[in-house]
Amino acid sequence: MDNGCFSSPRRDFPAGLRVLVVDDDPTWLKILEKMLKKCNYEVTTCCLARHALNLLRERKDGYDIVISDVNMPDMDGFKLLEHVGLEMDLPVIMMSVDGETSRVMKGVQHGACDYLLKPIRMKELRNIWQHVFRKRIHEAREFESFESFESIHLMRNGSELSDDGNLFAVEDVTSTKKRKDADNKHDDKDCLDPSSTKKARVVWSVDLHQKFVKAVNQIGFDKVGPKKILDLMNVPWLTRENVASHLQKYRLYLSRIQKENGHRSSSSGMKHSDFPSKDLESFGFQNSVNKQQNDVPIDSYNFSDGSLQPKNVETKSHEGELKKIVSQSTVAEKGRALTGNIADTNMEESSRIGLNQPFVPLESEANHAVFDCNMPLQYSWSEVPHMQLKEDHKSLVNLGDNFSQLPLHGKQHHIRVDQSQSVASISSTPSITDEEVAACAEPKPLFADYKNDYASSVSSIGNAVVDTFPIQSGSLVMNDQSSESISTSNSVLKTQGYNNLSGISDLEIYQRNLLLDEDLHLYWLQGESYNMNFGLQNIGISEYYDLGLVTEAPTHLYDSADYSVIDQGLFIA
Amino acid sequence: MHSNSFHCSLSLSLYSSTMDRAHSRRHVASMKQSLFDQGYLDEQFIQLEELQDEANPNFVEEIVTLYYRDSSRLISNLENTLERKPLDFNKLDTIMHQFKGSSSSIGAKKVKAECTLFREYCSAGNAEGCRRSFQQMKKEYAALRKKLETYFHLARQAGPLETAFRPK
Numbered sequence: 008m009d010n011g012c013f014s015s016p017r018r019d020f021p022a023g024l025r026v027l028v029v030d031d032d033p034t035w036l037k038i039l040e041k042m043l044k045k046c047n048y049e050v051t052t053c054c055l056a057r058h059a060l061n062l063l064r065e066r067k068d069g070y071d072i073v074i075s076d077v078n079m080p081d082m083d084g085f086k087l088l089e090h091v092g093l094e095m096d097l098p099v100i101m102m103s104v105d106g107e108t109s110r111v112m113k114g115v116q117h118g119a120c121d122y123l124l125k126p127i128r129m130k131e132l133r134n135i136w137q138h139v140f141r142k143r144i145h146e147a148r149e150f151e152s153f154e155s156f157e158s159i160h161l162m163r164n165g166s167e168l169s170d171d172g173n174l175f176a177v178e179d180v181t182s183t184k185k186r187k188d189a190d191n192k193h194d195d196k197d198c199l200d201p202s203s204t205k206k207a208r209v210v211w212s213v214d215l216h217q218k219f220v221k222a223v224n225q226i227g228f229d230k231v232g233p234k235k236i237l238d239l240m241n242v243p244w245l246t247r248e249n250v251a252s253h254l255q256k257y258r259l260y261l262s263r264i265q266k267e268n269g270h271r272s273s274s275s276g277m278k279h280s281d282f283p284s285k286d287l288e289s290f291g292f293q294n295s296v297n298k299q300q301n302d303v304p305i306d307s308y309n310f311s312d313g314s315l316q317p318k319n320v321e322t323k324s325h326e327g328e329l330k331k332i333v334s335q336s337t338v339a340e341k342g343r344a345l346t347g348n349i350a351d352t353n354m355e356e357s358s359r360i361g362l363n364q365p366f367v368p369l370e371s372e373a374n375h376a377v378f379d380c381n382m383p384l385q386y387s388w389s390e391v392p393h394m395q396l397k398e399d400h401k402s403l404v405n406l407g408d409n410f411s412q413l414p415l416h417g418k419q420h421h422i423r424v425d426q427s428q429s430v431a432s433i434s435s436t437p438s439i440t441d442e443e444v445a446a447c448a449e450p451k452p453l454f455a456d457y458k459n460d461y462a463s464s465v466s467s468i469g470n471a472v473v474d475t476f477p478i479q480s481g482s483l484v485m486n487d488q489s490s491e492s493i494s495t496s497n498s499v500l501k502t503q504g505y506n507n508l509s510g511i512s513d514l515e516i517y518q519r520n521l522l523l524d525e526d527l528h529l530y531w532l533q534g535e536s537y538n539m540n541f542g543l544q545n546i547g548i549s550e551y552y553d554l555g556l557v558t559e560a561p562t563h564l565y566d567s568a569d570y571s572v573i574d575q576g577l578f579i580a
Numbered sequence: 581m582h583s584n585s586f587h588c589s590l591s592l593s594l595y596s597s598t599m600d601r602a603h604s605r606r607h608v609a610s611m612k613q614s615l616f617d618q619g620y621l622d623e624q625f626i627q628l629e630e631l632q633d634e635a636n637p638n639f640v641e642e643i644v645t646l647y648y649r650d651s652s653r654l655i656s657n658l659e660n661t662l663e664r665k666p667l668d669f670n671k672l673d674t675i676m677h678q679f680k681g682s683s684s685s686i687g688a689k690k691v692k693a694e695c696t697l698f699r700e701y702c703s704a705g706n707a708e709g710c711r712r713s714f715q716q717m718k719k720e721y722a723a724l725r726k727k728l729e730t731y732f733h734l735a736r737q738a739g740p741l742e743t744a745f746r747p748k
Contacts, residue, residue, distance in 0.1 A: 032678065034647045034685040041631045041639065078677060104681035126624040126684045129631075 021136035022047040025069060029059040029087065030076040030102075035125065039074065042129045056082035063095050067210045070097060071139045074123075077103040077110065085117045092118040093260060094211050098138040102127060116263055209249040218242065219253060604738040611731055620724050624687030641732045647686045648725055654679045655718065662711060672710060673702040683721075690720040 026048045030036045036052045043050040051070070053059040056079045063070060073091055077084040088099050101114040104125040111122045120138040123131055211219070222239035223231050233251035240250070615621045625640070632639040657675050661668060680695035694717035701709030 032682050032685065033650050034643060034682055037646060038628065038631070038643060038685055041636065045631065045633075076681070078674065078681070104684050105677065125681050126627065126687065128627065 020140075024048045024136050024139060025071045026050050026135070027059060027062065027070045027073045028052045028075075029056055029073065029079070029084075030054065031079045031081075032076065035076070035127075039127065039132070042127070042132050045129065046133045048132075055079070056084065056087040060087060060090055063091060063097070064213060067095060067212070070095075072098045072100065072135060074100045074102060074135070077101050077105070077114065085113060088114070088117045088119055089260065093256060094213060094216055096211070096256075098142045100135060100138065209245065209253070211253060215240075215242065215245075216253075219250070219257070223254075223257070601739055604734065608731065608734045608738045611734065615727060615731065620688070620690055620720075620727060622687040622689040622692075624684060626687075628686065644686050644728050644732070647682060647688075651679060651682050651721075654682065655721070658714060662714060667707045667710065669702045669705055669710075673699055676702065688721070688724055691717060691724060694720055 024046075026043050028036060028039045028043065028050060030039065030052075031054050033054060036054060040050045040052050051062065053062060056075070059073070059075070060082075063073070073087075075084045075087055079087075084101055084103075088101065091097055091099050098120040099118065100121040100123060101119040102123040102125055103110060106124045114122045120142070121135070209215070218240045219236060222236040225239060226232075226235050231254070233247050233254055236254065237245060237247050237250045612621075615625075628640045628643055636642065654675055658672065658679070661671055661675065676695055676698050680692055680699070683691045683695060694713055698710055698713040698717060701707075701713055
């Protein structure tokens, strides 16, 4: 079960965990090596901190976790910890024969994930994989929030393009092409960079970090912001989000150092949260503006969604945390999306009344759970699915390729599959789906718990379909709003939905929705179909960016259902 | 007939050697137990024994040897530092911390206890206490070495089947 969720390429997960042990005491080094080997871990030992740092820098993806002694002659273990935290972002376990609270605290403050007292027991080492696992989960979460940024970011680009080409819907082909070209650049780079592909994160090499620090100093610490830094650094493949997260760490790091010097900096802590939220807001607005034109034809849909969206925006601004925002928005969106679909046939009003209700009852917590499961894996994955969608759009045949290229998580796989299916079968539906997807994304926080569930959900796609309905629960809440805010929000809605796309769960939902649509025999309007295209394109963009992120996928999931599904999709095509 | 008596004598000698080995093994076991009983060693030593396997059949002895080789450097380091006139307690503490960590690796319980005492004297700025506990620590360090050398010697004679058992 663990293995399934874990993003490591190895199946037998904790076995083969790559551990770097740093201790100036040769006796302990030898004992630890033996112990770790007995745990089936892959061990590298090193008696100098500087040497360890070099090893880590040379092989950026060569280790999963570092165990370091606190007292070493050439470099304080805390310093090593700091470097490892900043440059490679690996979990570090500190060890010492001392259990003084102040020292342990210092270790934790510097980012140690654990502090072991010598003599260290084998059972303690046997368990260290949990830190690697936990870290990945956190990254997944973090990433999600970033992703939503990213997708937003992308959206912006997309909308700019659309401006040139007018409406996405109308100019489908051309705009897609343009985007494709633009995306390909990113795409290539991401693929070329193995570390990004593997880790789903930028590895901050010494050079990169120095560039970063230089940029920060040039701008001035008070005025510094991710975008400015990004511009100054001039590293093409780096994203604003990468910089933002690093800036955040850097600030923590500085504040820690300041604390040690007896100064307290209050500013460092606060700022980051502001940046993201602002961006989001502006973003959302922009999108809305651009998109409105497109949306017009779709009316019923958008409205319902739109109403929801405004809410989201507000929430965002209030809350510094991206995640929360996203989740809220997503929920809202879900509801909308569902409603929207229904509405199409009948119109906005009807959606509220008739469809929502029936669906609502269905929603059960179980559904949510399913979502959540997806979320943890997510970061990379979400994007992948998008990609597929795009591809599907153009030609279903491509699907196979995408698969092989992108190592996806099991979840992703099936998600994709569904998408492809749905796309194929329903040409026009997608617009709704996109929105829905966005909505779905949010459950993140829960995900850890759901992992297990996830597996089961994966096994049977059919279940997922059923789940779609439940998702709509969100819609219940939303309905009121949707009807109210109709006119203004249309554009907003769409964009948001796109943003949200990042989450896999979204995709799933989307799929589900699609399925539902089919089942229900809903009627799509032409205008709606346009929307679809739109959504897809946007999605596609985000995918490209993310490709790098797509990490090692557990292969086994892959094999089972996904393939078959894919095949079906092909057939449909 | 002849072959039969030969067989008898052979099995007799086998029997006696088996008895010897069983005996010496018992001896080794009781010696180890006394090391625990007298407070020379702690649980960590058993941890080391549990790590011993086909890949490293002499793992414990290797570790102990490594410990004594490496820690002698720290001891002479401490000696030098203790000769300086105004004592550098910080430095002494740092080295002793290292030495203590190292001593924890083989479960040298008494040595470790002296290290702890030494560091307490360091933080209290008690030079006399430091010197005294250092001498005591060296004594324990040497005594344990002797006992362990004897132990390993006997254990090797008794054969490889030496298995770890928990002290009371």
